[in-house]
Amino acid sequence: MTFVQLEYLVALDTYRHFAMAAENCCVTQPTLSMQVQKLEDELGVKLFDRSKQPVVPTEIGELVIKQARLLLRESAKIKDIVDEHRGTVAGEIRVGIIPTLAPYLLPLFLDNFIKKYPQVKLKVIELTTEQLISKLNKDLLDVGIVVTPLQDERITEYPLFYEEFVAYLSESEKAYQKEFILSEDIDPNHLWLLEEGHCIRGQILNICELRKQNSHMRNFEYEAGSIETLKRMVEHYGGVTILPELSLRDLTVKQRLQVRHFHTPKPTREVSLVMLRHHLKKSIIEAMKTEILNVIPEKMKQNISGKVIELG
Amino acid sequence: MTFVQLEYLVALDTYRHFAMAAENCCVTQPTLSMQVQKLEDELGVKLFDRSKQPVVPTEIGELVIKQARLLLRESAKIKDIVDEHRGTVAGEIRVGIIPTLAPYLLPLFLDNFIKKYPQVKLKVIELTTEQLISKLNKDLLDVGIVVTPLQDERITEYPLFYEEFVAYLSESEKAYQKEFILSEDIDPNHLWLLEEGHCIRGQILNICELRKQNSHMRNFEYEAGSIETLKRMVEHYGGVTILPELSLRDLTVKQRLQVRHFHTPKPTREVSLVMLRHHLKKSIIEAMKTEILNVIPEKMKQNISGKVIELG
DNA sequence: GAATGTCATAGATTTTAACTATCAATACAT
DNA sequence: ATGTATTGATAGTTAAAATCTATGACATTC
Numbered sequence: 001m002t003f004v005q006l007e008y009l010v011a012l013d014t015y016r017h018f019a020m021a022a023e024n025c026c027v028t029q030p031t032l033s034m035q036v037q038k039l040e041d042e043l044g045v046k047l048f049d050r051s052k053q054p055v056v057p058t059e060i061g062e063l064v065i066k067q068a069r070l071l072l073r074e075s076a077k078i079k080d081i082v083d084e085h086r087g088t089v090a091g092e093i094r095v096g097i098i099p100t101l102a103p104y105l106l107p108l109f110l111d112n113f114i115k116k117y118p119q120v121k122l123k124v125i126e127l128t129t130e131q132l133i134s135k136l137n138k139d140l141l142d143v144g145i146v147v148t149p150l151q152d153e154r155i156t157e158y159p160l161f162y163e164e165f166v167a168y169l170s171e172s173e174k175a176y177q178k179e180f181i182l183s184e185d186i187d188p189n190h191l192w193l194l195e196e197g198h199c200i201r202g203q204i205l206n207i208c209e210l211r212k213q214n215s216h217m218r219n220f221e222y223e224a225g226s227i228e229t230l231k232r233m234v235e236h237y238g239g240v241t242i243l244p245e246l247s248l249r250d251l252t253v254k255q256r257l258q259v260r261h262f263h264t265p266k267p268t269r270e271v272s273l274v275m276l277r278h279h280l281k282k283s284i285i286e287a288m289k290t291e292i293l294n295v296i297p298e299k300m301k302q303n304i305s306g307k308v309i310e311l312g
Numbered sequence: 313m314t315f316v317q318l319e320y321l322v323a324l325d326t327y328r329h330f331a332m333a334a335e336n337c338c339v340t341q342p343t344l345s346m347q348v349q350k351l352e353d354e355l356g357v358k359l360f361d362r363s364k365q366p367v368v369p370t371e372i373g374e375l376v377i378k379q380a381r382l383l384l385r386e387s388a389k390i391k392d393i394v395d396e397h398r399g400t401v402a403g404e405i406r407v408g409i410i411p412t413l414a415p416y417l418l419p420l421f422l423d424n425f426i427k428k429y430p431q432v433k434l435k436v437i438e439l440t441t442e443q444l445i446s447k448l449n450k451d452l453l454d455v456g457i458v459v460t461p462l463q464d465e466r467i468t469e470y471p472l473f474y475e476e477f478v479a480y481l482s483e484s485e486k487a488y489q490k491e492f493i494l495s496e497d498i499d500p501n502h503l504w505l506l507e508e509g510h511c512i513r514g515q516i517l518n519i520c521e522l523r524k525q526n527s528h529m530r531n532f533e534y535e536a537g538s539i540e541t542l543k544r545m546v547e548h549y550g551g552v553t554i555l556p557e558l559s560l561r562d563l564t565v566k567q568r569l570q571v572r573h574f575h576t577p578k579p580t581r582e583v584s585l586v587m588l589r590h591h592l593k594k595s596i597i598e599a600m601k602t603e604i605l606n607v608i609p610e611k612m613k614q615n616i617s618g619k620v621i622e623l624g
Numbered sequence: 625g626a627a628t629g630t631c632a633t634a635g636a637t638t639t640t641a642a643c644t645a646t647c648a649a650t651a652c653a654t
Numbered sequence: 655a656t657g658t659a660t661t662g663a664t665a666g667t668t669a670a671a672a673t674c675t676a677t678g679a680c681a682t683t684c
Contacts, residue, residue, distance in 0.1 A: 002315065044394065078383075
């Protein structure tokens with residue numbers, strides 16, 4: 001059994017097609033076929049049913065493939081161990097980020113980061129907090145950028161900054177007249193919310209103290225899939241929504257007039273880098289942390305006048 | 313990086329000597345040297361300091377070797393996965409067993425087992441319960457034969473049989489005159505005990521209700537390392553000790569006269585096969601379980617008139 | 625039934641792992 | 655000091671393997 005055989009096996013499972021898998025591995029189809037056969041001979045079992053189209057793993061094949069994926073992940077760690085020990089900022093890093101941060105935070109630091117560390121291969125994926133933590137725990141991600149605290153003891157959190165929540169109101173809302181608002185100024189029946197799964201949803205419900213009035217929720221007619229949609233809803237249909245601070249950066253002058261900050265203590269969320277307790281790639285993660293903090297205003301790095309809202 | 317390179321690396325760490333490591337791997341010394349060098353070149357770090365004698369791993373070498381050992385363990389599991397799925401009783405199995413069971417239980421079933429399953433490579437090691445559980449959890453053992461219950465949630469227990477404790481007395485002991493004895497018949501000041509670390513020690517203290525009188529223990533002059541020594545102590549110096557039922561089998565006629573069973577409920581210990589919750593090699597373990605149960609008398613398989621003593 | 629898609633097989637070529645023989649450095653003993 | 659043993663590295667050769675190109679076998683589709 002060789003690592004190459006395991007790579008071919010996993011590629012074949014991924015593509016379910018010999019020629020495509022071979023191409024992905026940068027070898028010819030007979031090469032991949034031969035090596036998968038050799039592995040099958042060595043183990044004494046058929047790993048794929050080639051009579052089906054596309055080919056499918058056998059029952060035992062599934063189990064072997066699962067262990068093969070584990071082995072390949074663990075073998076990749078050897079290079080990470082060396083890189084981490086040398087402090088080299090190199091290698092692949094798989095980053096998960098929640099959708100309410102991704103479009104605002106990523107553009108701020110990613111360009112700098114990939115220019116400064118050309119040896120790092122960055123893989124970013126947008127996930128809800130729940131999916132992200134699950135992948136972290138399965139070692140399918142190296143680091144996450146999420147809202148904390150998570151209260152998951154397997155995971156270490158490095159707080160990055162504190163992001164204020166603000167209200168975004170149509171002119172027709174009563175609260176529009178005020179300079180600073182309180183949570184009770186927000187009319188729950190006019191509030192646009194993101195759909196289930198976004199952690200910000202629970203926090204907004206907490207801000208507006210709607211937690212226990214879940215039956216009330218039936219009144220909301222539409223649940224948006226993104227912050228951008230929420231803004232549009234307010235602009236087209238009136239009402240109010242809650243936005244995170246970083247999303248304000250690309251508002252037009254006109255849109256800014258619709259923003260109202262809360263009275264102190266301002267509701268905020270804590271944004272952190274999270275990773276498994278015994279993580280590798282420390283130097284890459286450290287570099288990423290530094291690059292993010294470089295583009296975040298100083299006043300967001302402390303939480304002086306804010307009040308961190310609990311997660312839903 | 314190849315599995316062969318990892319094997320050579322681990323062998324070199326084990327033997328700290330190129331020629332010996334090579335011999336162990338059934339290759340010549342230049343072959344092993346070359347492959348270790350290639351691995352070092354690929355990773356870009358020196359893994360061994362060859363200026364020392366014997367050679368020693370570098371700091372980073374230690375870390376890489378640790379991961380290499382993990383990889384080799386995980387790669388061996390692929391064959392185990394296949395064997396388990398086929399129900400084949402084949403492969404290597406690493407068995408830990410406590411010293412108070414080993415000399416009495418192993419001879420009963422091992423001969424049969426290795427004859428019946430010549431494809432199984434059996435590695436048995438004698439360990440205290442604590443060491444055994446630690447090795448099981450580190451995946452350095454496949455299965456243990458210990459006294460239960462352990463109350464370790466990572467570990468699954470398959471009870472095998474219930475073994476009675478009996479008293480072994482010199483003629484000068486008062487209790488020698490009785491047909492069946494009670495725990496209070498045993499004079500704590502005449503009691504020979506095994507040294508710390510044996511689980512049976514705690515159980516005997518429990519039987520004799522000596523748990524809280526630890527200061528009392530100072531009176532014991534000698535702590536034996538094996539059940540056999542305990543018997544000798546009684547025979548040469550008088551006094552009393554507690555033996556497990558299986559150790560009675562090779563007593564002489566004369567020795568048997570010194571054995572006294574307890575009144576019901578007789579104190580007993582529960583002997584189990586233990587393994588990690590998600591274990592492989594199910595079929596080998598199942599075979600071993602069957603072979604053991606084949607040589608254990610039916611009446612030991614239930615615990616009718618006995619009272620299982622808690623572990624120390 | 626010709627065309628197409630898909631995987632297996634055959635034979636040539638390249639790569640590499642392992643071997644034998646030997647060298648270089650160090651430690652040790654006479 | 656000088657010869658000897660030990661230990662790991664190096665050079666060159668051989669054997670094994672992985673990969674390539676070309677092609678065959680089989681099934682599906684139009």
